[in-house]
Amino acid sequence: MNNKVPVLEIFGPTIQGEGMVVGRKTMFVRTAGCDYSCSWCDSAFTWDGSAKSDIRQLTDEEVWHELQTLGGDRFDHVTISGGNPALLKSLDKLIDRLHDHQKQVALETQGSRFQEWFYKIDDLTLSPKPPSSGMKTNYEVLDDIVERLQNNGRSQHISIKVVVFDETDFDYAKHIHQRYPSVPFFVQVGNDDLTTTDDDALTRKLLGKYEWLIDLVVATTDMNNVRVLPQVHALVWGNKRGV
Ligand SMILES: C[S@@+](CC[C@H](N)C(=O)[O-])C[C@H]1O[C@@H](n2cnc3c(N)ncnc32)[C@H](O)[C@@H]1O
Ligand SMILES: Nc1nc2[nH]cc(C(=O)O)c2c(=O)[nH]1
Numbered sequence: 001m002n003n004k005v006p007v008l009e010i011f012g013p014t015i016q017g018e019g020m021v022v023g024r025k026t027m028f029v030r031t032a033g034c035d036y037s038c039s040w041c042d043s044a045f046t047w048d049g050s051a052k053s054d055i056r057q058l059t060d061e062e063v064w065h066e067l068q069t070l071g072g073d074r075f076d077h078v079t080i081s082g083g084n085p086a087l088l089k090s091l092d093k094l095i096d097r098l099h100d101h102q103k104q105v106a107l108e109t110q111g112s113r114f115q116e117w118f119y120k121i122d123d124l125t126l127s128p129k130p131p132s133s134g135m136k137t138n139y140e141v142l143d144d145i146v147e148r149l150q151n152n153g154r155s156q157h158i159s160i161k162v163v164v165f166d167e168t169d170f171d172y173a174k175h176i177h178q179r180y181p182s183v184p185f186f187v188q189v190g191n192d193d194l195t196t197t198d199d200d201a202l203t204r205k206l207l208g209k210y211e212w213l214i215d216l217v218v219a220t221t222d223m224n225n226v227r228v229l230p231q232v233h234a235l236v237w238g239n240k241r242g243v
């Protein structure tokens with residue numbers, strides 16, 4: 001069995017800029033490879049071949065060593081993102097190692113694949129993709145993942161986060177919230193300007209979109225138990241990588 005993890009970036013400590021533990025001090029491990037190809041993916045380098053030569057096949061011990069080198073004693077939380085980390089059975093050992101060292105573990109995934117190690121994740125974000133992404137949600141798989149987690153006592157450890165770019169996406173978000181009403185639900189501002197280096201202009205634009213999304217949620221009856229968030233890291237650091 002392949003016990004290595006294809007890693008593209010390890011960075012931090014920084015803050016979790018999105019979703020259920022927004023603001024939480026954390027390290028990031030970003031894995032390579034995705035089964036989706038979202039039109040607006042802000043981490044397309046994980047799957048489009050452009051950073052192929054940066055991919056390292058690391059053991060859990062090597063990942064842990066690098067986290068320690070970077071973070072020392074200044075972290076107690078690690079977020080695994082990608083790409084889609086749920087493609088990797090081999091993350092099981094890394095999660096155990098992090099827990100052995102009293103580090104909490106968060107996961108970002110789109111909900112297209114299940115892994116047994118989902119049951120061990122402390123903060124698990126499922127982020128199904130709205131129409132603007134060009135991807136199609138497999139509800140059979142998503143239903144199964146949510147059901148398994150709920151049936152195994154993980155309800156306090158999961159959330160759903162939908163990125164919204166337009167009103168069609170907002171309708172999709174409403175539909176997802178109605179389908180899984182007991183799962184803590186987040187809508188997130190979409191960033192459609194992934195190349196600009198003008199941080200002030202980007203911040204202004206994203207805050208404008210944040211207000212637009214807040215207004216939509218405020219005006220909608222089926223969106224009451226909902227949290228509306230921007231990507232805090234994009235407001236602070238723009239499109240910079242590794243923050
Ligand atoms: C890069 S993805 C990696 C994890 C996993 N593949 C997923 O999509 O959940 C992490 C999060 O960033 C969000 N995201 C990606 N591109 C974005 C963009 N342009 N604007 C806002 N959020 C974005 C995704 O929807 C997801 O919630
Ligand atoms: N600060 C920060 N927060 C994040 N939350 C989710 C991220 C991701 O790319 O998965 C991300 C990221 O790349 N940086």
Ligand code: SF4
Nearest residue numbers: 034036037038041083
């Ligand atoms: S699922 Fe996540 S990593 Fe994959 S293409 Fe979409 S946003 Fe990017």
Ligand SMILES: [Mg+2]
Nearest residue numbers: 042043081231
């Ligand atoms: Mg990101």
